[in-house]
Amino acid sequence: MNRWDVLVEVSPRSEIADPAGTTVERALRALGFSGVSGVRVGKAIRLEVSAADEAEARAVTEHMCERLLANPVIEDARIEVRATVAHESVS
Template sequence: MSRWDVLVEVSPRAEIADPAGATTERALGALGFLGVSGVRVGKAIRMEIAAADVAQARSMAEQMCGRLLANPVIEVARIEVHAVPQHHDP
């Protein structure tokens, strides 16, 4: 069993209104950060998963998204999976 670092980024679908994103965009403009547009606010979930391989780790993360982490009707989830570096004792 290997260990995998998993990052799940959940954000509103493009066609779904994002009031938090719009508020953040306006606030950035008011603070002098001009030229900022298309702000979308979501959430990031980081975890470590024990799995046989990267495909199994990704599959587990996809199942988690479908059952708890994201609402597929209004949100999209992007998943990144990377091997946890193994430390070798001298």
Template sequence: MRFDVLVEVSPRQGVADPQGQTIERSLPALGFDGVTGVRVGKAIRFQVTADSESAARTEVSDICARFLTNPVIEDSDVSLTAAS
């Protein structure tokens, strides 16, 4: 089976996010008041082939831990859907 994968990577809570802080400080000057908690991350999309959704999740989790994220300072959220 083939799955579409979306991995959303973001800084862990408590880890400095200078891009998010810059955006948050800039928004009031553009007329967007009341925006707080801005965090900047990245989205990674790809396809994976596996025997089952469980096997695909296990493989993607390993890919994230070993290559796509720095588990010390980043969290990841994985979404899988069956590819059409």
């Protein structure tokens, strides 16, 4: 089994109102960031998945999204899978 670093980005579907995104956009403009538009607020979920290969890690993660991580009626989930890099401890 290999370990895979997975990033799931969940955001409201484009046709769904995003009041948090609207609030952030207005606040940014009030702070002088006039070139900002289309702000969408979502969530990022990082996890490690044990799987034989990248395709299996993606499939498992897609199943997690369907069951818990995202509401497919109102949210989109974007999945990024990378091989886990071994972390060496420094003594």
